[in-house]
Amino acid sequence: MIGKLNHVAIVVPDLAAGTAVYRDTLGARVSEPLELPEHGVVTVFVELPNTKIELLYPLGEHSPIAKYLEKNPGGGVHHVCYEVEDIQAAAAKMEAAGARVLGEIKIGAHNKPVLFLHPKDFCGTLVELEQA
Numbered sequence: 001m002i003g004k005l006n007h008v009a010i011v012v013p014d015l016a017a018g019t020a021v022y023r024d025t026l027g028a029r030v031s032e033p034l035e036l037p038e039h040g041v042v043t044v045f046v047e048l049p050n051t052k053i054e055l056l057y058p059l060g061e062h063s064p065i066a067k068y069l070e071k072n073p074g075g076g077v078h079h080v081c082y083e084v085e086d087i088q089a090a091a092a093k094m095e096a097a098g099a100r101v102l103g104e105i106k107i108g109a110h111n112k113p114v115l116f117l118h119p120k121d122f123c124g125t126l127v128e129l130e131q132a
Contacts, residue, residue, distance in 0.1 A: 001084060001090060004082070006051065006052065006082060006110075007045070007053060008054070008077060008079075009055075009077070009128070010053060010055055011075045030044055030045065030046050031047070033057075034109060038106065038107075039109075040064055040065065041059050041063060043057075044057075045109070054081075056078055065078070079127065079128050080126075082130070083129075087115060087130075090115070090129050100118035100121055102118055112130050115129050116128050
């Protein structure tokens with residue numbers, strides 16, 4: 001059911017510094033910051049030849065990323081995102097298999113439908129599915 005790895009998301013305590021590491025130190029191409037108020041984050045995408053890295057920074061005090069940074073002040077890997085052909089079918093299949101879908105399907109940073117799956121059902125990793 002899952003397709004290619006779309007991105008790995010990393011929470012950063014300083015978005016400008018995180019962007020500089022990938023752009024200046026590693027020589028990667030990075031996007032401009034994009035505010036996503038409906039998700040409570042600011043995101044920057046690092047373009048790699050075979051996938052992307054998503055840098056996440058909290059937008060507002062109620063951001064779930066702010067809570068992550070309270071527990072992990074240095075930041076860290078937040079989730080992995082896999083592509084699926086049909087997000088509705090993927091959600092139904094996950095629920096039928098007993099996996100916990102977190103919240104509702106939303107529009108993600110790429111303007112495509114996404115959903116999240118509980119980390120306890122996926123080897124301790126928060127999983128995002130994005131419709132290809």
